[in-house]
Amino acid sequence: MHTIGGAPNGLAAILCLSFDHRAELAGLRAFKAALADLPFVVSAVEVSGACDLIVEVRFADMADYRARLDALSEPLAHYVTRIETSFVCAPIDVPQPSGADPDPVFWVRCDDGHRRIAARDIDRVTAERDYVRLHVGISSWLYHGRIHELADRLCPSPFIRLHRSALVRHDHIDRFVHHGRRWTARLVDGAEQPVSRGCVPDMLRMIGDRSSMHAPPSSISVRPVEPRPTAVENLVR
Template structure:
């Protein structure tokens, strides 16, 4: 819900705005003010998300009110005035919009939408950064001419091959020098699940589960590959598969 403060020294203008806002969803008019000094006090007391601010008012102009607000805690400002020549000054204080009197409902609704977008953008800028993932997003595989980057999200399965690991993607396979234990520390288990001491599988690629006795199980992948599941991994794998 967007909380709105209306500021104008003309009662009919306040009444017009209030009536319009009753027809805009997800907004609430939380107060009104009749001059710049009242507006400054109301902004401090009510912490509105949006202020509809007349420019020409007694004692303190709307431009002066907006310029005095601390930038990091200021609401969105939409200026309302009968004069076009204030527009450059209005945008100098980074107003969201500038409406001419008499305000039209369609222009008011557009201004509110713009203020919402700006408010959402500022909230995103100040959101805490996500913690970096402890896992690799790709593996660099040596080649005769250098190295090739293999994104982890393109790997369907990994199988051990002595001192190497075979990385299988939909297009080709890569031989990568690493132990499975080392890979287990570098690969996000939410992407590739260890199903055997010698294998990792992307469970979203599993099309069939084959059971042979209580503790023997194979996974059939979309490309036809069959991967054995180690006895110690059966229950965790079934849980992840939702079975």
């Protein structure tokens, strides 16, 4: 999601929606896509746990909030069994540790010398004895250093440690899949990264779900809901 904070001249809120799972699947998909495309919706993500969809919204004022939700009362009644609203009071600024580098740079050996790799370009980091491998797209380079040293520089944002031998950039993760007692991260390039048991709490904190530690087999998407040009009002015609 985008950074959450009160709008200068407006009202910011977080809506948590639980869907009626008896509803027709195609209609529910269209409803979610159309909801994400509404002008007052900042972002929307599907989750697993206490609700099914978290939506960040901004309104002009309380009257605008009530009017917008009243206009959506029919599709909400059709697809949603519960909706909870939390109004944003103020953002919490988390200062970086003194001397922290907001965008670390790593110099790696290449055929004709050394190459500069910016942290923002790295998709994931894997451990190889006294080295780590920096993965950038389809290429990778060895860097002399221990993975715990890179974790100190890259985590908890924009990377997360999913295993003692693996760090992954948040936006390189497509979804988390839960089978039995095991979690696996499916990455946007199609690769899979097992999540070690000790890293599961950090994973659940990242996606805002503390109820899935012992949940039945499921998957949690961490990619934004893709908006489509369908208006919610058209769904109920």
